Amino acid sequence: MAPQHSQTYIRTAAATVIALTGALALSACSSATEEVDSELGFVAAEQNPDAEITVWVDAAREPIATAFAEENPDIPISIETYDGNAGGSGSFQTRIALFDQSGEGWPDVVFSSQTNDTSWAAKENAGVQAFAAPLNQGYLDESYLDGFTPGALDPMTVDGTVYGVRNDLAPVLLWYNQDLLDEFGYDIPETWEEYEELSDKLAAEHPGYILGSVGDSFVGTYVYYWGAQAPIFQLDGNTFSSDFEDPYSVAMTDMLDHMVDNGTLVTDSIFSATFVENYADKIVAMPGPAWYAGAIFQNPDNVNAPAGTIGAANPLYWEGEDQVTGNVGGGVWYASSHSENLDAVAAFLEYVTASEAAVELATGLPAYQSTADSWLAGQAESGFFLGDFEGAMSTAASSVWSGWGFPNFSPEVAYAEVVVPALAEGTPIADVTADWQERYLNEAQINGYETAQR
Structure with a gap:
């Protein structure tokens, strides 16, 4: 009503x-x-x-x-x-x-x-x-x-x-397949460090199973770098800055390159037919926005997971650091x-x-509170998702890192033009961060912003 x-x-x-x-x-x-x-x-x-x-x-x-x-x-x-x-x-x-x-x-x-x-x-x-x-x-x-x-x-x-x-809130949280975690004897990771450690175990013990994808521009930028507090896309007044040498930025780049190399992060778009065909039943865990609920896991044209297999957990964060997360649109x-x-x-x-x-x-x-309350209640009543679904959603929604910028251009374009082709050729992200940063700074200048390269 x-x-x-x-x-x-x-x-x-x-x-x-x-x-x-x-x-x-x-x-x-x-x-x-x-x-x-x-x-x-x-x-x-x-x-x-x-x-x-x-x-x-x-x-x-x-x-x-x-x-x-x-x-x-x-x-x-x-x-x-x-x-x-x-x-x-x-x-x-x-x-x-x-x-x-x-x-x-x-x-x-x-x-x-x-x-x-x-x-x-x-x-x-x-x-x-x-x-x-x-x-x-x-x-x-x-x-x-x-x-x-x-x-x-x-x-x-x-x-x-x-x-x-x-319209909606899109904080990033961790989605997981409880059946696969139980079968393999793994715990739900809570930090980025545990997530990377899990990737090595998974690659060695169950090759072919994955922990996500970096093939979409929104994933690489918002899910991983925003969630890692990486200051690669910031705006202070009319000054845009991008820092890929910051420790958080470097740590996330290294983690992504490591997991792409061991095969637990794939480069297929999660909306592609190849991803659905090859990985729909092989996702052990995957960080992603709140809208994965309907767009991915409950979507007959995507993963379409059986009820009672997928759960939502709190967002990943760096060990000992602020427990923040990224946001994908909304x-x-x-x-x-x-x-x-x-x-x-x-x-x-x-x-x-x-x-x-x-x-x-x-x-x-x-995004509207009463609508959100009704939607969350409906999800809980349906029993489709495991775990503390409402708690994880609420935690993520209140934990979005405030350091990300909102200039009048999107961070996704540069990722799509620089990083995605590099990954397709087998080139590590670390090898193209300079080009990626330059693309951001150039676009900022074209749009009338002052720039500060850190």
Whole structure:
């Protein structure tokens, strides 16, 4: 059941927008030079409650958008699928820039898999106000925004203004196959050191079984380096820095090279047919984000593990160091500041984050607290996952390392262009870290950041 405040929130938003429309009669093409309304925090277009809203989603979010359309037949909606800016493709920013140039055509809502998109979506472009509408300056009700898990909206907050709502949390934890651990006589590793030690035992005693993959750009960057507190992707004000010589960075590079060499880390993408065919039943343990729950282990097209075999444990950390972890995305919904039907946009945002459908269609840990509680309760009741699933998820969600940066470009692109080809050729990661770092620094400079190489 949706939170009790939902209908009140929608009515409040509607009243605000209608009042502003009558008082201001603002134009649809919002210029950054027009007077910003203090009750919204942006220049609103002239509102039309019958205007169709256009929503961009990736394939995974299409079901929740479709569910909204079916449950709200009175709201005209057009659902368009795109890549979700996956892998830092830049498609979201590129397409919005074209609409900024033409002064029309913007979508009303956009889902992005990249939390770093806020850094550009919150800025004006060529004299046109920022695409992302400020959400906590009077547009969305505070009681709704306060319902998100503490910290969930931090990556979308710039100078105290919230520019997007989080779809899900994606902290990294350790997934394990209890049947294989029992069969081989192994314990669940708790530290990166124990994880590496387990790799040597596994390689020697049960070759062919694995502890994960480094074939995806999000895994190499977010799961391993972010989780290791490696300062390879940091932002301080307008200064970007990347340090592959830091002890944490070196230790993680060495560990990954060692485990690739002994065969317990493979270079296949976890979404590839070869990975599913060769390793679906050979994963002994694997660090990965919360959304592996539905996208990997409960997915008929992926690992599709039998119920009662997979468990979730606390994130790995360096022995004697802070018990922190990485984060892999956790998609974001952006409302367009140019929308002509802000009421419908508000209703859509609440539906996809805080409704019963948001619980039923979630593949990972929802960012909205009540939705997360219901989803976790449902997982516990189903008995699909072993161990303290809820405890591990909660621990991971509250342990994400704060040292990672959010500039307006993705760390995944450089990994895909430099590291993945090197691994395919059998080249150790350590041999290409200089090129990897240079790629980051160059991209930062292209995007207008000062750089500091450490």
